[in-house]
Amino acid sequence: MAIRRITTHKIQQMKRRGEPIPMVTAYDYTAARIVDASGIPMILVGDSMGHVVLGHDSTIPVTVDDIVSASAAVVRGATKPLIVADMPFLSYQIDAETALRNAARLIQEGGAQAVKLEGGKTVAPIVRRLADAGLAVMGHIGLTPQHVNQLGGYRVQGKTESTANKVLEDALALQEAGAFAIVLELIPVELAKKITETLDIPTIGIGAGVHCDGQVQVFHDMLGLDPDFRPRHSGKYADLAPIIEDALQRYGDDVREGTFPTDAQSFFSDESRVRESSTTNE
Template sequence: MAITIRKLAEMKRDGEKIPMVTAYDYTAARIADAAGIPIILVGDSLGMVVLGYDSTVPVTMDDMVRHGRMVSRGSSEALVVVDLPFMSYQVDAAEALRNAGRLMQEGGAHTVKMEGGVSIAGTVRRMVDAGVPVMGHIGLTPQSVNALGGYRVQGRTKAAARRVLDDALALQEAGAYSVVLECVPAPLAKVITERLTIPTIGIGAGPDCDGQVQVFHDMLGLFPDFVPKHARKYAELGSDMTRAFEWYAEDVRNGAFPSEAESFTMNERLLVELLGEES
C-alpha cells in the first residue's frame, strides 16, 4: 500500500519508527522501494554525491525536477519527497509555490521539503493552503552553510536551542506534516519530538526522533571523500565496485571476456555464402 502523510502521522501516534533514505535515480529508487522504505527523499545533496559540487548551493530547479522524475518512476509504494533547492523559495511565497508546483507536476514529487523555520512559516502556510504538502528542515540547513560558517551542530547554547525549538513549532503551526532535524543535540531533538504532534526525522539528531534519514551513498559506502559522524555504513559497495571493474578490465585484457557463453551465433553456411559473393 502506498505511503501517505496520513500514514506517517499514524506511525508517530503508534510509536512506529520511520526509516527514510535519499535516492537520486530510477535504479536507486527501485531498490529502496523494494526494501520497504516508506519515504524516499530526492535531496539536493545530489549536488555533492552525484553532480560533484562542494555544497548544495549550485543545485538548480531543473536538477531537482530531472532527478525527481527519475525517482518517481522507480518508486511505487514510498512517499517521494523532493527538495526545493537554494533560492527557489526564499524570494517570495508566489515563486515558492510555482517552483513547488513544478516539482509535483514535472518531477513527480508527492511532497516538497524546505529549509528554515520561523522565517519561512508564512510561505509554508501559503503552500499548504494551496494543496502542497511540506516537510520542514531545521537545525543544520546545508543551503545556509555559508551563513552558518560551515557544517556545525546547531542548538548547543540556550539561545540557539530556543531558536531551533521555535522553528519546529512554527513549522507545525504553519501546517508542515513533518520536520527534519539535522545535526541537533540528541536531548534537544528528544524534547522537540515530544512537543510536536507531527513526526520528526533525524539526521545526526539522536535516537529519539520519530524517524531517521540517511544518504544513499553514505550508508552504502559509495562516497569515500567524506563520511559524516552521523552516518553508518551498512555496506562497502564502493570498494566492491572497484574490484569488479578491475576484474572486468583484467578479463578484457587477457581475452577471458567475452566467452562463448556471452557471444551470439549464426548459421555459418550463410557467412560462407556471403564471403563467396564478395570474391
C-alpha cells in the same frame, strides 16, 4: 490490484503509534527500485545530490531542473514510498508565488508527493502558502545546508539555551504553518528529544539522536560508495566502493586478456553454438 503509495497521513499515523520511520535519499531509477524493494516508506530526492551525484562542494548549485529530473526518475523506480523532493537554494526564498511555481514543478513534472524546504520562522509564511494551495510540505531545521556560507560551515546547531529555544520555536512555527513533518539535522540529542515530544507531527533526524520519530540517511553515505568520505552521523551498513572497484578491475583485466566476452555473451547466425558453448561451460 494496484499498490497504494504511502501517504503523509500514514507517516503521521506512524508517529502516533510510536512506529519508527526510516527514510533514505535516492536520485535515480535504479537506486529507487532498490529502496522500493526494501520496504522503506519514504524517499527524499535531496539536494544532497549536489555532493554525491554532481560533485559540488555544497548543495547550493543544485537547480530546480536537477531535482525535477531526479524526482521523475525516482518516481518511476519506486511505486510504494512517499517521495519528498527538496526545494533547492533560492527556489522558495524570493517570494511565496515563486515558491509555489517551483513547488508545483516538483509535484507536476517530477511526480513527487511532497516538497521539503529549509528554515524555521522565516519561511513559515511560505510553508503556509504552499499548504493552503494543497501541497504537502516537510520542514528542515537545525543545520540547514543551504545556509552553509552564513553558518560558517557544517556545525551542530542549538548547543546553547538561547539557540536551542530558537530551534524549538522554529519547529513550532513550521507545525503551525501546516508542515506534515520536520527534519532535524545536527542538533543535540536532548533538544531533538524535547522537540519530538512537543510536536504533534513527526520529526525525522539526521545527526540528531535516537529520540526522533524517524531517521533519514544519504544513500551513498550509508552504503560506503565514497571511499574517502563518510560523515560521523552516517550509519555504516555496507562498504561498497572497494567491491565495485574490484569488479571493475576484474572486468578490465578480462577485456585486456581476451577472456571477456565469451561465446555466452555473443551472438551467432547459428544460435546452436551458444547452446553448445553453454553446455560445455557447465
